[in-house]
Amino acid sequence: MVDYKIYGDRELVQFMRGGDERVLVEIYDRYWEKMLAVAFNRLGNLEEAEECVQDVLCKLWKLRSDFSLAKDELANYLARAIRNQSFNILDRRHRERLKAESYSPFEMVNLDTPERELIARELAQQIDRAIYSLPAQCKLVFTLSRHEGLSTKQIAEKLNLSENTVKSHLKKANKDIRNNTELLTTIVFIPIFFQ
DSSP states (O other): OOOGGGSOHHHHHHHHHTTOHHHHHHHHHHHHHHHHHHHHHHHOOHHHHHHHHHHHHHHHHHTTTTOOOSSSOHHHHHHHHHHHHHHHHHHHHHHHHHHHHHOOTTTSOOTTSHHHHHHHHHHHHHHHHHHHTSOHHHHHHHHHHHTSOOOHHHHHHHHTOOHHHHHHHHHHHHHHHHHHHHHHHHHHHHHHHTO
């Protein structure tokens, strides 16, 4: 069995072309902490930073057969790759924030008529009933997120849950609420769309 610790970066790149996954493990062991530090410094979020590093390493592995180092060291290449992937994540985060800020479900609804006011009230009541029917923990997470504006991390700390558990509760709440209000939402928005 080859001990890749004794080889330099250029040799590792050559071995990587052969498809030996242990080379990727060695690159991971050598550069994980540095890559994570660079990503975290740019993103300010550990979970996103870890995802960023994993994405870069996956791309490196996918490109292994064509990958080569000209003058740069592997560390410099990985730092640039982390920077670029961080920019992609920041750009995606920015676009999602803009989309969320610009979305207003009642902006399209003209509440000039009593019928529309009644429909909007009914929709609000149906949403409230859907929230009320959620399991207790799920309802609490949803309320802290939507009504108090807490982040996933803040909710996890406040309720002593993992962030993944909080995300699961939010996903379930959104799905249940959407399923419980789907028919009425369709009734409200289809006539408005075709006006």
